[in-house]
Amino acid sequence: MKPSSSLQKRLGLGLTLGTTLLWLAATVGAWLVVQHELNEAFDSALEETAQRILPLAVLEISNRENPREAQHVATLKMHKEYLTYLVRDAKGQILMQSHDANPKIFNQQPAEGFSTTKKYRLYAASALRQTVFIEIAEPLEHRREAAREALLALLLPLLALIPISLFGTWMFVRISLRSVLAYRRAVEARGVGDLSPIQVARLPAEINPLAEAVNHLLERLRKALETERSFTANSAHELRTPLAATLAQIQRLRHEAPEGPLRLRAAKIESALRELTRLSEKLMQLAKAEGGGLLSEAPQDLIPLLAHVVDEWNHSGGHRIELHLPTRTSVYSTIDPDAFAILLRNLIENALKYGTADQPVEVSLTDQALLRVVNGGPPVPEPVLQRLTERFVRGNSEISGSGLGLAIAKTIVQGVNARMKLISPATGRRDGFEVCVWLPLASTVEC
Ligand SMILES: Nc1ncnc2c1ncn2[C@@H]1O[C@H](COP(=O)(O)OP(=O)(O)OP(=O)(O)O)[C@@H](O)[C@H]1O
Ligand SMILES: [Mg+2]
Numbered sequence: 543m544k545p546s547s548s549l550q551k552r553l554g555l556g557l558t559l560g561t562t563l564l565w566l567a568a569t570v571g572a573w574l575v576v577q578h579e580l581n582e583a584f585d586s587a588l589e590e591t592a593q594r595i596l597p598l599a600v601l602e603i604s605n606r607e608n609p610r611e612a613q614h615v616a617t618l619k620m621h622k623e624y625l626t627y628l629v630r631d632a633k634g635q636i637l638m639q640s641h642d643a644n645p646k647i648f649n650q651q652p653a654e655g656f657s658t659t660k661k662y663r664l665y666a667a668s669a670l671r672q673t674v675f676i677e678i679a680e681p682l683e684h685r686r687e688a689a690r691e692a693l694l695a696l697l698l699p700l701l702a703l704i705p706i707s708l709f710g711t712w713m714f715v716r717i718s719l720r721s722v723l724a725y726r727r728a729v730e731a732r733g734v735g736d737l738s739p740i741q742v743a744r745l746p747a748e749i750n751p752l753a754e755a756v757n758h759l760l761e762r763l764r765k766a767l768e769t770e771r772s773f774t775a776n777s778a779h780e781l782r783t784p785l786a787a788t789l790a791q792i793q794r795l796r797h798e799a800p801e802g803p804l805r806l807r808a809a810k811i812e813s814a815l816r817e818l819t820r821l822s823e824k825l826m827q828l829a830k831a832e833g834g835g836l837l838s839e840a841p842q843d844l845i846p847l848l849a850h851v852v853d854e855w856n857h858s859g860g861h862r863i864e865l866h867l868p869t870r871t872s873v874y875s876t877i878d879p880d881a882f883a884i885l886l887r888n889l890i891e892n893a894l895k896y897g898t899a900d901q902p903v904e905v906s907l908t909d910q911a912l913l914r915v916v917n918g919g920p921p922v923p924e925p926v927l928q929r930l931t932e933r934f935v936r937g938n939s940e941i942s943g944s945g946l947g948l949a950i951a952k953t954i955v956q957g958v959n960a961r962m963k964l965i966s967p968a969t970g971r972r973d974g975f976e977v978c979v980w981l982p983l984a985s986t987v988e989c
Contacts, residue, residue: 550715561707584663592666596669596674597669599629624684625679626642627677629675647661648679652666661681661683662681663680663682664679737760737767739760739761768833772829777822777825785818792808825946828953830880831881831954832953836878836881837876838878843872844873844981855887862903863904866904866905867907873983888950888951889913890903890905892977893915893977896975901917912980913979913981914977918974919973919975933949934946934949965978
């Protein structure tokens with residue numbers, strides 16, 4: 543699938559490109575107008591100069607002794623002429639010329655009005671019924687330079703505009719998308735079982751309906767899951783009393799039955815009922831683990847909880863559990879105490895059940911809230927190990943069980959944003975089984 547591109551990047555580049563193109567179009571338009579106006583102003587100056595010089599030239603020529611003789615107009619001070627002119631008669635004979643004038647650049651025959659050659663703009667005017675003509679030449683280079691400078695003056699701000707516009711659009715889009723980013727973070731920060739509505743203030747009008755639709759979807763999902771869970775929990779709960787009653791009856795029957803096949807059959811029914819009771823208990827635990835509420839509002843010290851659960855097991859299970867506590871006197875975590883107890887019970891139950899009876903079960907907790915439960919026994923092959931946390935999946939064990947203990951533990955661990963790892967053989971050993979759980983610390987979540 544094509545990776546989705548950033549809206550901020552697209553808007554930033556698109557708007558900057560659009561502004562730049564519009565600016566360029568406006569610059570070209572403005573430049574054309576400026577060029578036209580400059581030409582008009584230069585032409586008018588040319589015309590004005592010709593009209594001013596012509597009467598003076600006519601007067602000068604008519605006062606001469608020999609009017610047909612060409613005359614260079616002397617300069618007062620040496621300078622480079624910008625405008626040069628020729629005064630000629632109708633046949634084109636030069637009567638007067640400015641000191642820098644080059645006759646080759648002028649038209650062969652003088653003709654009134656404006657004309658343009660490759661390098662010059664010319665203007666000619668006549669006097670004395672078209673017997674005397676003045677023609678003024680202005681180098682085009684001068685006009686071109688003026689047009690170039692005008693274009694540069696219009697283009698230069700564009701160089702500054704591009705980065706400013708890019709930065710401005712970038713920042714503006716970023717600020718505008720702040721609530722969308724907050725929405726994304728709110729979605730990302732959710733725990734696995736959190737299906738409550740996502741509340742983010744001031745979402746843009748285009749995104750708000752989407753957020754509402756997501757909340758509706760979450761609500762429907764939550765209701766569906768709740769129905770499913772409460773059905774599991776209720777059925778397990780409802781089964782408890784009849785199961786206990788039936789178990790009591792069967793136990794009585796076994797005691798009262800004479801030695802023989804009837805007593806054996808009663809014993810079998812009793813053990814099947816015990817299995818059923820355990821299964822309903824596990825189903826209730828699973829329903830609780832899936833039901834959310836696995837994080838407690840106030841941080842909980844794990845050490846007394848751990849010591850209590852281990853004590854319970856040691857009293858009922860023959861003191862096989864070795865407890866290693868951290869150097870710190872307390873380890874605070876955000877996990878709900880009931881959820882922690884369920885997790886711990888399942889792990890310890892497994893360790894006692896599947897570990898070799900002659901080796902102790904090691905339970906330890908570190909300062910960083912890393913819980914480890916280690917037992918001896920033959921190592922579990924890697925492919926089997928990977929599937930053990932799935933529901934109703936069991937290893938190659940003769941011992942009875944429903945295959946839900948590790949699934950419950952995994953659900954709790956995911957629900958508190960923690961991490962669990964099964965290791966076999968146990969770390970630093972050739973045999974055994976180890977479960978590591980990185981629990982969430984109260985201040986920082988370690989996973
Ligand atoms: N500490 C352990 N040592 C060795 N094997 C283990 C250990 N814990 C779990 N296993 C293996 O993983 C399998 C799954 O364990 P899980 O706790 O999920 O189910 P169960 O113990 O079989 O049944 P339940 O816990 O529901 O009564 C077990 O059948 C066992 O083969
Ligand atoms: Mg188990």
